[in-house]
Amino acid sequence: xxxxxxxxxxxxxxxxxxxxxxxxxxxxxxxxxxxxxxxxxxxxxxxxxxxxxxxxxxxxxxxxxxxxxxxxxxxxxxxxxxxxxxxxxxxxxxxxxxxxxxxxxxxxxxxxxxxxxxxxxxxxxxxxxxxxxxxxxxxxxxxxxxxxxxxxxxxxxxxxxxxxxxxxxxxxxxxxxxxxxxxxxxxxxxxxxxxxxxxxxxxxxxxxxxxxxxxxxxxxxxxxxxxxxxxxxxxxxxxxxxxxxxxxxxxxxxxxxxxxxxxxxxxxxxxxxxxxxxxxxxxxxxxxxxxxxxxxxxxxxxxxxxxxxxxxxxxxxxxxxxxxxxxxxxxxxxxxxxxxxxxxxxxxxxxxxxxxxxxxx
Amino acid sequence: xxxxxxxxxxxxxxxxxxxxxxxxxxxxxxxxxxxxxxxxxxxxxxxxxxxxxxxxxxxxxxxxxxxxxxxxxxxxxxxxxxxxxxxxxxxxxxxxxxxxxxxxxxxxxxxxxxxxxxxxxxxxxxxxxxxxxxxxxxxxxxxxxxxxxxxxxxxxxxxxxxxxxxxxxxxxxxxxxxxxxxxxxxxxxxxxxxxxxxxxxxxxxxxxxxxxxxxxxxxxxxxxxxxxxxxxxxxxxxxxxxxxxxxxxxxxxxxxxxxxxxxxxxxxxxxxxxxxxxxxxxxxxxxxxxxxxxxxxxxxxxxxxxxxxxxxxxxxxxxxxxxxxxxxxxxxxxxxxxxxxxxxxxxxxxxxxxxxxxxxx
Numbered sequence: 001x002x003x004x005x006x007x008x009x010x011x012x013x014x015x016x017x018x019x020x021x022x023x024x025x026x027x028x029x030x031x032x033x034x035x036x037x038x039x040x041x042x043x044x045x046x047x048x049x050x051x052x053x054x055x056x057x058x059x060x061x062x063x064x065x066x067x068x069x070x071x072x073x074x075x076x077x078x079x080x081x082x083x084x085x086x087x088x089x090x091x092x093x094x095x096x097x098x099x100x101x102x103x104x105x106x107x108x109x110x111x112x113x114x115x116x117x118x119x120x121x122x123x124x125x126x127x128x129x130x131x132x133x134x135x136x137x138x139x140x141x142x143x144x145x146x147x148x149x150x151x152x153x154x155x156x157x158x159x160x161x162x163x164x165x166x167x168x169x170x171x172x173x174x175x176x177x178x179x180x181x182x183x184x185x186x187x188x189x190x191x192x193x194x195x196x197x198x199x200x201x202x203x204x205x206x207x208x209x210x211x212x213x214x215x216x217x218x219x220x221x222x223x224x225x226x227x228x229x230x231x232x233x234x235x236x237x238x239x240x241x242x243x244x245x246x247x248x249x250x251x252x253x254x255x256x257x258x259x260x261x262x263x264x265x266x267x268x269x270x271x272x273x274x275x276x277x278x279x280x281x282x283x284x285x286x287x288x289x290x291x292x293x294x295x296x297x298x299x300x301x302x303x304x305x306x307x308x309x310x311x312x313x314x315x316x317x318x319x320x321x322x323x324x325x326x327x328x329x330x331x332x333x334x335x336x337x338x339x340x341x342x343x344x345x346x347x348x349x350x351x352x353x354x355x356x357x358x359x360x361x
Numbered sequence: 362x363x364x365x366x367x368x369x370x371x372x373x374x375x376x377x378x379x380x381x382x383x384x385x386x387x388x389x390x391x392x393x394x395x396x397x398x399x400x401x402x403x404x405x406x407x408x409x410x411x412x413x414x415x416x417x418x419x420x421x422x423x424x425x426x427x428x429x430x431x432x433x434x435x436x437x438x439x440x441x442x443x444x445x446x447x448x449x450x451x452x453x454x455x456x457x458x459x460x461x462x463x464x465x466x467x468x469x470x471x472x473x474x475x476x477x478x479x480x481x482x483x484x485x486x487x488x489x490x491x492x493x494x495x496x497x498x499x500x501x502x503x504x505x506x507x508x509x510x511x512x513x514x515x516x517x518x519x520x521x522x523x524x525x526x527x528x529x530x531x532x533x534x535x536x537x538x539x540x541x542x543x544x545x546x547x548x549x550x551x552x553x554x555x556x557x558x559x560x561x562x563x564x565x566x567x568x569x570x571x572x573x574x575x576x577x578x579x580x581x582x583x584x585x586x587x588x589x590x591x592x593x594x595x596x597x598x599x600x601x602x603x604x605x606x607x608x609x610x611x612x613x614x615x616x617x618x619x620x621x622x623x624x625x626x627x628x629x630x631x632x633x634x635x636x637x638x639x640x641x642x643x644x645x646x647x648x649x650x651x652x653x654x655x656x657x658x659x660x661x662x663x664x665x666x667x668x669x670x671x672x673x674x675x676x677x678x679x680x681x682x683x684x685x686x687x688x689x690x691x692x693x694x695x696x697x698x699x700x701x702x703x704x705x706x707x708x709x710x711x712x713x714x715x716x717x718x719x720x721x722x
Contacts, residue, residue, distance in 0.1 A: 064627045119718060123485065124518065127638065128645035157485065158712055221712070238711045266425045273635035277488065284489035288708040295707075303711050313718065345719040346656075347649040350599045350664050351519055351582070355713060357480060357674065358706040 033261050039073040042082035042099035047223050049283025050248060053154040053275035054098045061271050090146045095256045101249050102183055109327040112183045113334060114139055116243035118316040123155045123245050125344050134336040142329060149257040153272040154248035156283040159240030162217035163233040167302055171311045180204060180216035185242025187319045208232055222286035230299045237302050241312050394622050400434040403443035403460035408584050410644025411609060414515040414636035415459045422632050451507045456617045462610050463544055470688040473544045475500055477604035479677040484516045484606050486705050495697040503690060510618040514633040515609035517644040520601030523578035524594040528663055532672045541565060541577035546603025548680045569593055583647035591660045598663050602673050
């Protein structure tokens with residue numbers, strides 16, 4: 001081999017080594033794996049605070065990773081019906097789904113304690129219980145046997161207590177009422193004599209208009225606004241005793257999750273935490289605007305009398321105890337939540353100003 | 362040139378090109394710039410929810426970037442005294458600082474409206490005003506002329522109203538009181554006849570023990586616990602009317618910030634949002650534990666009577682109006698906050714359950 005040839009090879013080798021090591025440093029610096037997930041949604045992507053976090057997550061992960069991590073979400077039913085998201089993620093048909101996990105309470109009884117339950121915590125205490133207490137650990141345990149890794153990825157405050165053809169002044173007003181009401185709150189109203197049905201959000205307007213139901217709850221004021229219920233019903237009742245918070249979760253197939261680079265996992269987790277904070281801010285921003293618009297349209301925003309709330313809480317605890325007696329995991333989650341609420345009550349009750357301090361002047 | 366030599370060069374060129382393009386894809390995929398910031402702190406890094414977010418931020422950025430982004434924080438005074446952090450970031454002595462921006466209210470009158478002010482919003486509404494309303498925009502405007510880019514990077518709930526040698530039952534009890542009290546709340550107490558001093562946290566215990574002051578506020582229950590005040594004072598008063606929230610901010614030199622890759626900026630912003638959520642959760646977790654421990658040690662957790670709170674709010678508004686008359690930016694921020702609180706009050710007052718619903722049973 002000539003000297004020039006040797007030199008040429010050496011230079012080439014040095015060049016390649018340099019480039020290679022730069023590449024290795026870079027690969028070490030940030031997981032360069034490509035993530036392309038199709039993510040089915042349970043609710044439309046425009047519900048403020050409830051589903052808008054999936055937009056934030058998708059956009060920010062794409063921007064930060066320079067396009068390497070792309071979570072493309074699909075509106076309800078485009079890929080799979082809302083009630084089938086859990087199974088589709090579990091069996092790997094889709095790598096991830098973004099859903100209201102209360103939809104799966106028929107299969108996993110304890111999920112409503114995570115998706116929003118009567119007289120449960122409000123968002124600040126819930127975040128404490130979820131991240132610092134048992135919440136996250138127990139939810140991961142619940143989903144592990146279904147091959148799913150769950151992540152909290154949105155939290156908003158209370159719902160409204162619903163839309164009623166007539167005002168609610170006493171507990172007896174629920175007796176005989178034909179009402180659309182979801183989850184554990186529905187069981188409470190059944191105990192009080194209501195006839196509870198669960199019809200999809202898209203059919204509520206028609207059912208009220210045709211008077212096949214007398215009342216309904218759906219979500220928060222700003223989300224209910226999209227259904228246009230204020231056009232036919234003038235009694236809007238608060239607060240949403242039956243759901244003191246609502247969450248959404250990103251469910252990821254556990255096999256897919258475990259195979260990700262640790263850096264990708266950390267980035268997606270951080271993305272959900274950030275999206276949760278921003279979604280909560282959006283939600284608190286939007287609710288008063290919706291309520292003010294209701295006022296302008298002649299909707300009466302009624303607050304349930306405290307004695308009615310106390311009775312609703314009493315019956316709620318009966319219902320919760322009944323479910324806990326039948327389902328071990330429900331009992332574990334409920335006990336953990338009740339213990340923390342009892343503990344947290346001293347701060348919740350004494351540490352914050354009275355609710356009406358805004359209006360002292 | 363021999364054929365073998367040509368082939369060898371070709372192979373080498375192909376190899377180098379392949380490696381190079383892999384490297385370019387990787388560089389495109391994630392900003393590989395190295396960030397090494399020394400970050401001085403205004404408070405010790407172990408204050409739950411208040412400063413612990415800087416730990417979360419530092420650790421998660423390092424993990425996600427594979428060590429490329431390192432924010433190394435330094436305890437108060439190690440690099441620069443707490444009151445000099447803003448200047449040190451402004452003039453580029455340090456690229457960033459993590460601070461309680463109320464410390465700079467002598468220079469920028471409007472900052473206490475961001476760091477925690479009397480009868481201001483609680484965290485959920487504040488997050489709405491900050492991200493969705495004028496908050497973030499105005500704060501960026503405030504700091505722009507000082508060459509600083511500010512980022513909200515922690516939020517916690519109300520402080521306690523303080524530690525008092527004697528219980529506070531009526532407004533007159535503040536008259537003649539020698540009290541350590543920070544910020545705008547201190548001006549309110551001065552109007553009520555108190556003699557207000559501002560001594561550093563580390564000297565409070567001694568001042569109370571030597572009876573050179575009769576009372577003090579410092580922070581939230583779990584943070585006050587670290588000062589050991591419960592050993593010498595038995596009257597702990599809530600709620601913290603004078604600071605309905607407390608924030609920390611990451612201040613970044615604007616020249617440094619603007620030169621960062623867009624991906625790095627997006628990652629740091631996301632990191633602060635995530636750290637804020639986790640810090641808030643930690644804080645809500647820790648407060649009731651501190652209060653329960655106080656109870657065991659014979660500390661009486663007193664709640665201020667509503668008529669005292671109403672009077673404190675009346676005087677607060679006088680003080681706020683006086684500052685607003687003298688400082689244009691204070692007036693702009695205050696007006697924006699008051700407008701939003703007025704708007705938000707319908708939701709804050711009616712949308713949530715009464716504070717004591719935890720204890721109905």
